[in-house]
Amino acid sequence: xEPAPPAxxxxxxxxxxxxxxxxxxxxxxxxxxAALYMSWDQGxxxxxxxxxxxxxxxxxxxxVTRDGDHLLLGMRIQNAGVGPALVQGMTLHHEGTPLADxxxxxxxxxxxxEERAVQLVTGRILAAGDSVExxxxxxxxxxxxxxxxxxxxxxxxxxxxxxxxxxxxxxxQAGLAGTMPMPVELCPAARGQF
Numbered sequence: 001x002e003p004a005p006p007a008x009x010x011x012x013x014x015x016x017x018x019x020x021x022x023x024x025x026x027x028x029x030x031x032x033x034a035a036l037y038m039s040w041d042q043g044x045x046x047x048x049x050x051x052x053x054x055x056x057x058x059x060x061x062x063x064v065t066r067d068g069d070h071l072l073l074g075m076r077i078q079n080a081g082v083g084p085a086l087v088q089g090m091t092l093h094h095e096g097t098p099l100a101d102x103x104x105x106x107x108x109x110x111x112x113x114e115e116r117a118v119q120l121v122t123g124r125i126l127a128a129g130d131s132v133e134x135x136x137x138x139x140x141x142x143x144x145x146x147x148x149x150x151x152x153x154x155x156x157x158x159x160x161x162x163x164x165x166x167x168x169x170x171x172x173q174a175g176l177a178g179t180m181p182m183p184v185e186l187c188p189a190a191r192g193q194f
Contacts, residue, residue, distance in 0.1 A: 054083030054167050057181055058126070058174045060160050064151040067138070071147055073113060073154065074136035077162060079126040085164040087124045088171070088187035090134060090194045093159040102194070105135060108157075110150075113137040121162070121194055134194050163187035
């Protein structure tokens, strides 16, 4: 018997990149990953834009102004940001001692100061551009009383902080003397908040 003829040689195998199906699959994976990244990045950017569009920025300032024969002493809180601020609390210290209530604030004022106006700020929502004066006291003062000198003297003795949150739940704490608001996890619930 005659031996069987040898089997024909198989054609040489093509490399993977010459298979259309493989190349198409790899390209689909790359495009899918790129689309996933773009989607994630766009979501991150949108979250940042939303947070920036409702960012409140509270500023605390003490003031002394002349009103006829009186000097008005007080504090002003203004929302200089672009979104509403939910005020969670304000704390006051006079010469390092925390003040628990308005009676303690009045006792820390210069002799002869009389209460003119009081507004609670805890729980208040301040819209962008709005301001509130938590307290104003009137101090008898003649023309010779220097309001700027009095303001500087009082400014050295008083400390105030206010804690507030945005409508998205991000919170900050701000103080006197033009300090930048600092982010905080949440506002502390403490005694002596006004």
